[in-house]
Amino acid sequence: MSNVITICGSLRARSYNAALARTLPKLAPTGMHITESPRIDTIPHYNHDIQESRGFPAEVTAFADAIRHADGVIIVSPEYNWTIPGTLKNAIDWVSRMKEQPFKEKPVLLQSASIALLGGSRMQYHLRQCLTSVDAFVFGRPEVLVTFAPQKFDEKTLELKDQPTLDIIRQQLEGFAKFIARVSGK
Numbered sequence: 001m002s003n004v005i006t007i008c009g010s011l012r013a014r015s016y017n018a019a020l021a022r023t024l025p026k027l028a029p030t031g032m033h034i035t036e037s038p039r040i041d042t043i044p045h046y047n048h049d050i051q052e053s054r055g056f057p058a059e060v061t062a063f064a065d066a067i068r069h070a071d072g073v074i075i076v077s078p079e080y081n082w083t084i085p086g087t088l089k090n091a092i093d094w095v096s097r098m099k100e101q102p103f104k105e106k107p108v109l110l111q112s113a114s115i116a117l118l119g120g121s122r123m124q125y126h127l128r129q130c131l132t133s134v135d136a137f138v139f140g141r142p143e144v145l146v147t148f149a150p151q152k153f154d155e156k157t158l159e160l161k162d163q164p165t166l167d168i169i170r171q172q173l174e175g176f177a178k179f180i181a182r183v184s185g186k
């Protein structure tokens with residue numbers, strides 16, 4: 001049994017990425033339990049002075065603990081101006097300063113959804129680079145990049161309805177389950 005958490009890089013209520021993250025539990029292979037991470041939108045902007053004078057904010061500690069206790073992490077995020085959304089990067093920056101750094105040797109899987117042609121690919125490659133700096137073990141392939149999102153999610157319910165996308169996600173989650181098992185030696 002592996003416990004996996006999702007971290008969403010979009011805060012908006014009708015987010016395609018949040019909808020994608022909500023789809024994952026039902027596509028997960030047997031033995032993989034997927035839940036949402038604590039919220040990251042209430043984490044203050046990183047400021048070393050706060051860290052030094054008051055310690056890590058409670059929201060950061062809760063986020064870090066959730067990562068530490070998970071066997072794997074799935075980051076599902078949009079691309080903003082060709083890179084990582086600030087809220088998500090800010091959360092990673094905060095936990096990267098912790099002594100018991102939660103991303104260290106943590107299996108991490110990336111997914112993105114975008115309204116455009118490249119599906120958030122540039123954000124994913126920047127995230128790979130950033131996560132390498134915190135010693136995360138980032139899963140390789142297959143990649144999940146949901147392009148032209150409005151065509152793939154139901155307009156009203158936001159349910160992911162595109163069969164090839166559902167198939168590749170299932171395949172990716174199966175690969176991630178094996179990756180987690182290999183990393184943890186279970």
Ligand SMILES: Cc1cc2nc3c(=O)[nH]c(=O)nc-3n(C[C@H](O)[C@H](O)[C@H](O)COP(=O)(O)O)c2cc1C
Pocket residue numbers: 010011012014015016017018077078079080081082083113114115116117118119120
């Ligand atoms: C500030 C901002 C910057 C954006 N930059 C990009 C971009 O670089 N590449 C891209 O594919 N889409 C970009 N978009 C469009 C997003 O793909 C679109 O808003 C998408 O719905 C965001 O994901 P969400 O639905 O999960 O919130 C941008 C949107 C915003 C608000």
